[in-house]
Amino acid sequence: MKKVKRTHLGRHRVLFNAAAIGAHARFSAQGFRQKDLRFLIELFSNWLECAMEGPSLAVENTQIARYLSGLVHEGLAKQLGGQAQPRYRLTRVGLVENLTGLVNRRHWWPIEEFFFAYYFLESYRGRIESLIEQEGSLFPGTLKLEIAHLFDLRSFVERQEQLLDREIAKLDLRIGDSRKTSDLAAQAKKKGLAPDAILKEIQEQVPYQLNNQKPMADLFKETPDENWIWEMEVGSQKRAARIFSPMKETLAHIRAQVGALRGKGASR
Numbered sequence: 001m002k003k004v005k006r007t008h009l010g011r012h013r014v015l016f017n018a019a020a021i022g023a024h025a026r027f028s029a030q031g032f033r034q035k036d037l038r039f040l041i042e043l044f045s046n047w048l049e050c051a052m053e054g055p056s057l058a059v060e061n062t063q064i065a066r067y068l069s070g071l072v073h074e075g076l077a078k079q080l081g082g083q084a085q086p087r088y089r090l091t092r093v094g095l096v097e098n099l100t101g102l103v104n105r106r107h108w109w110p111i112e113e114f115f116f117a118y119y120f121l122e123s124y125r126g127r128i129e130s131l132i133e134q135e136g137s138l139f140p141g142t143l144k145l146e147i148a149h150l151f152d153l154r155s156f157v158e159r160q161e162q163l164l165d166r167e168i169a170k171l172d173l174r175i176g177d178s179r180k181t182s183d184l185a186a187q188a189k190k191k192g193l194a195p196d197a198i199l200k201e202i203q204e205q206v207p208y209q210l211n212n213q214k215p216m217a218d219l220f221k222e223t224p225d226e227n228w229i230w231e232m233e234v235g236s237q238k239r240a241a242r243i244f245s246p247m248k249e250t251l252a253h254i255r256a257q258v259g260a261l262r263g264k265g266a267s268r
Contacts, residue, residue, distance in 0.1 A: 012113070013101060014101075014102055014105065014113045014116065014117055015041050015044045015045055015113070015116075016041060016067060017098040017099070017101040017102040018040075018044055018098075018102055018116070018120050019037055019041040019043075019044060020037060020071070020077075020094075020098045021090070021095060021102075021124075021128060022040045023036045023040055023088075024088075024090040024094075024095065024131065025124075025127055025128075027087070028089065028131065028134075030080075030087060031078075031080040031087030031088050031089045032087060032088055032089075033085070033087055033088075034064045034065060034068060034086070034088075035061075037067075037068070037088075038059050038061065041059050041064075042058075042059060044116065047116065048110075048112040048113065048116060068086075071090070071094060072088070075091060075094075076091060076093055076097050076098070077089060077091060077094050078091060090135070091135060092132055092135035092136045095128070095131055095132045095135060096132060096143070096146070096147070096150075099132075099147070099150050102117055102120065102121070103117070103121070103150045103156060105117075107163065111254055114160055117156075118153065118156065118157070118261060121150075121151060121156065122153060125151050129147060129151075132147060154262060157259070158262070161258055161259060161262075164251055164254060164255040164258060165255070168248055168252060168255065171244050171245075171247055171248040171251065174240070175240045175244045175245060175248065177206050178237065178239050178240035179236070180205070180206050181232055181236040182232065182233050182234070182236045182237040182240075184198075184201060184202050184205060184206065184232075185198060185229060185232035185233035185236075186233050188201055188202075189229070189233065195229060198232070199216065199217060199220060199228075202216075202232060203217070
């Protein structure tokens with residue numbers, strides 16, 4: 001169970017980052033409670049739930065408590081009141097750190113979290129900037145520049161476009177390799193080559209991506225010749241048509257939606 005909880009936090013950190021900022025904004029004077037943070041996490045996850053039947057993340061109180069304890073330990077939040085019913089306020093560093101975590105994701109999957117983050121940054125920029133300015137007596141120019149960079153939505157969109165372009169390029173390679181494998185197998189069969197010779201030719205011309213885990217020769221030793229030849233000639237063609245091509249078309253559609261955001265939220 002603990003492993004699952006850590007995975008939830010790691011995979012959906014964007015929702016925790018946004019909820020922490022949102023809870024601080026709603027209860028900045030008296031501080032927010034654990035249940036306030038939990039509600040916002042579940043509210044935001046509900047927005048991303050297609051079926052709209054409830055929160056996609058069922059966050060437990062112990063998980064929220066550990067998360068907040070970590071923020072306090074790292075100086076990103078302050079605990080107000082006693083242990084019985086604690087309240088919390090993010091520090092200025094905590095606000096900036098959560099904003100940074102919201103923006104600087106290496107990978108934006110699931111993709112709906114990218115659209116959520118874009119909405120959050122575009123909609124609440126002024127409020128967040130005011131909160132950061134209020135959490136301290138000075139507001140140095142370097143910090144202003146850092147925050148402006150974080151709210152550069154054009155760059156935010158461009159990073160996502162680059163990620164999608166890489167994933168689409170990978171699928172193009174897989175489609176090409178699958179079709180090449182199919183053609184090689186068909187041509188080798190017409191030449192009357194033995195199964196071992198067909199396998200060797202395919203291995204040399206179309207590298208097998210999981211070869212380090214299990215070499216292709218070992219994989220097909222476990223399979224009757226006629227079955228793995230079908231996998232190379234027919235199955236690879238079907239995988240290109242039924243898996244990789246639809247995935248590419250889906251990503252291309254998402255890429256167009258992401259690209260449409262470019263310029264709409266350009267930095268002020």
